[in-house]
Amino acid sequence: MIAFENVAYNYGGGELLSDMSLRLAPGSFHFLTGPSGSGKSTFLKLCYAELKPTAGHVTLFDREVRTLARDDVAQMRRRIGVVHQDCQFLDHLPLAANVTLPLTVSDREVSPEDVGDLLGWVGLRHLADALPPQLSGGERQRAAVARAVIIGPDVILADEPTGNLDWELSLRLLKLLVELNRMGKTIVVATHDMNLIRQTKSQVAARVLRIQNRRIQLAGADL
Amino acid sequence: MTRFFTLLLHGDRHADRVVPPTGHTAWLTSFTAGAMTFLAVFALALSLASGRMADRWSDALARTATVRISAPADQLDFQTRAVLDVLATTPGVESARAMTDEEQRKLLEPWFGPDLPVDALPIPRLVELTEASDGYDSEGLRQRLAAEAPGAVLDDHTRWRRPLATAAGRLRLLGLASILLIGVTMAAMITLAANASLAANAQVIQVLRLVGARDTYIVRAFVRRFTFRALAGSAAGALAAMIGVALLPSADAAGGFLTGLGFTGWGWLLPLALPLLAALVAFFATRTAAFQKLKELP
Ligand SMILES: Nc1ncnc2c1ncn2[C@@H]1O[C@H](COP(=O)(O)OP(=O)(O)OP(=O)(O)O)[C@@H](O)[C@H]1O
Numbered sequence: 194m195i196a197f198e199n200v201a202y203n204y205g206g207g208e209l210l211s212d213m214s215l216r217l218a219p220g221s222f223h224f225l226t227g228p229s230g231s232g233k234s235t236f237l238k239l240c241y242a243e244l245k246p247t248a249g250h251v252t253l254f255d256r257e258v259r260t261l262a263r264d265d266v267a268q269m270r271r272r273i274g275v276v277h278q279d280c281q282f283l284d285h286l287p288l289a290a291n292v293t294l295p296l297t298v299s300d301r302e303v304s305p306e307d308v309g310d311l312l313g314w315v316g317l318r319h320l321a322d323a324l325p326p327q328l329s330g331g332e333r334q335r336a337a338v339a340r341a342v343i344i345g346p347d348v349i350l351a352d353e354p355t356g357n358l359d360w361e362l363s364l365r366l367l368k369l370l371v372e373l374n375r376m377g378k379t380i381v382v383a384t385h386d387m388n389l390i391r392q393t394k395s396q397v398a399a400r401v402l403r404i405q406n407r408r409i410q411l412a413g414a415d416l
Numbered sequence: 417m418t419r420f421f422t423l424l425l426h427g428d429r430h431a432d433r434v435v436p437p438t439g440h441t442a443w444l445t446s447f448t449a450g451a452m453t454f455l456a457v458f459a460l461a462l463s464l465a466s467g468r469m470a471d472r473w474s475d476a477l478a479r480t481a482t483v484r485i486s487a488p489a490d491q492l493d494f495q496t497r498a499v500l501d502v503l504a505t506t507p508g509v510e511s512a513r514a515m516t517d518e519e520q521r522k523l524l525e526p527w528f529g530p531d532l533p534v535d536a537l538p539i540p541r542l543v544e545l546t547e548a549s550d551g552y553d554s555e556g557l558r559q560r561l562a563a564e565a566p567g568a569v570l571d572d573h574t575r576w577r578r579p580l581a582t583a584a585g586r587l588r589l590l591g592l593a594s595i596l597l598i599g600v601t602m603a604a605m606i607t608l609a610a611n612a613s614l615a616a617n618a619q620v621i622q623v624l625r626l627v628g629a630r631d632t633y634i635v636r637a638f639v640r641r642f643t644f645r646a647l648a649g650s651a652a653g654a655l656a657a658m659i660g661v662a663l664l665p666s667a668d669a670a671g672g673f674l675t676g677l678g679f680t681g682w683g684w685l686l687p688l689a690l691p692l693l694a695a696l697v698a699f700f701a702t703r704t705a706a707f708q709k710l711k712e713l714p
């Protein structure tokens with residue numbers, strides 16, 4: 194589904210990620226950990242072609258990202274739901290419109306009931322008409338999760354989705370991701386939260402990837 | 417082009433909303449389109465009026481000039497023949513012919529009645545000449561006539577009309593060139609406004625790309641907005657200018673060029689085409705600018 198082959202990346206300075214090779218199988222569940230600034234967000238951006246590797250090959254759905262035209266990238270992103278670390282909303286549109294944006298831009302309709310259900314499910318039904326700047330960090334994150342799943346993607350990439358959530362909400366969110374994984378979606382979650390990882394591993398066969406010293410490695414047999 | 421009309425007819429409510437309404441570029445675009453159309457209407461009026469004038473004066477030019485021969489009766493035929501010979505060999509004179517007594521009588525009839533004895537009176541003989549399109553050298557002709565037939569006078573009314581007709585023709589060209597320049601200027605200004613708007617909305621564009629919007633979708637949102645602003649501004653400008661033209665004092669009072677400046681008949685429909693033209697210009701200017709800009713973004 195997503196494959197890295199000797200991938201390296203740098204933002205123009207020194208190399209941030211080096212010689213990464215891995216393969217994320219369809220239906221797999223991965224956690225991504227590593228110190229702050231180690232390149233977790235950068236890794237995820239390589240996974241949805243916001244960044245192109247400075248060396249090596251990234252293959253998404255069997256296509257090398259460097260060969261993708263701009264429209265192909267757009268098409269690809271409709272199969273990948275992303276929860277961005279900084280959420281990325283359109284501040285002039287109400288929450289409900291932001292959550293349905295992936296459908297809107299691909300000219301697909303969605304019933305208001307379905308949107309209501311989804312918002313209710315992340316506990317934001319009462320905020321459907323609020324503008325993103327009026328939301329708390331945790332509310333924004335939940336909205337970002339709702340937006341990532343609304344289009345029914347094959348892959349979900351979540352960058353610190355629980356960073357601003359309390360434990361209870363974090364667990365609920367995780368349950369959602371586990372649920373989606375059981376439905377066959379491929380999931381990658383970047384997080385610092387070891388408790389969350391442990392909690393999840395009791396529910397699903399999740400593996401842990403760690404970025405350290407510019408390399409990626411599978412963390413210990415079972416963490 | 418079909419995209420243009422689809423856009424005007426159907427639009428796209430969704431695509432419209434994803435770009436936040438921006439105050440000053442909206443105003444700038446409408447105002448530019450309005451002001452430019454206002455100017456274009458006057459340039460159009462000027463161009464049409466000078467066109468009409470050039471036509472009228474060119475028609476006058478096509479008319480014949482006359483050579484008038486006054487001479488004692490015994491020399492009249494001789495001098496007439498000399499004049500015809502001169503004219504026949506003058507470059508730029510297409511044809512020349514002496515008027516018959518009958519024709520001359522007709523000319524004089526309104527003044528002297530039908531029973532004028534043309535042969536008995538010392539009436540000058542008239543020779544009518546038709547000019548070729550590139551004209552003749554009237555000064556040279558005058559000198560030759562004086563040498564060959566002392567009684568001949570060239571009555572050359574085309575002389576003062578030719579430069580006027582030329583000027584009117586030039587004026588028409590200037591008017592059309594102005595309209596063209598106005599159009600190009602408008603395209604340039606709308607391109608700048610569109611670029612400013614695209615730059616101000618870089619964050620919005622980024623989010624749209626991240627959720628899987630194609631370039632065409634994003635471009636559509638901007639293009640639609642700018643096209644409608646240009647259309648509205650331009651319509652207002654055209655209307656104002658047409659009212660201005662309609663309020664010009666009507667012709668006969670003063671006569672001449674200034675009062676001929678209005679539109680006539682179907683001509684009133686021409687300024688109405690300008691807003692459509694402005695919308696077309698805005699459509700392509702924004703489209704080009706937007707696609708260009710998007711290519712620079714990841
Ligand atoms: N656009 C950029 N230009 C230059 N440097 C960047 C850019 N984005 C990130 N970096 C740098 O790259 C490094 C890795 O950033 P990244 O966001 O991938 O880290 P991260 O592992 O996600 O950290 P965190 O856990 O704090 O989110 C950081 O040192 C950061 O300063």
Ligand SMILES: [Mg+2]
Pocket residue numbers: 233234235278352
């Ligand atoms: Mg990060």
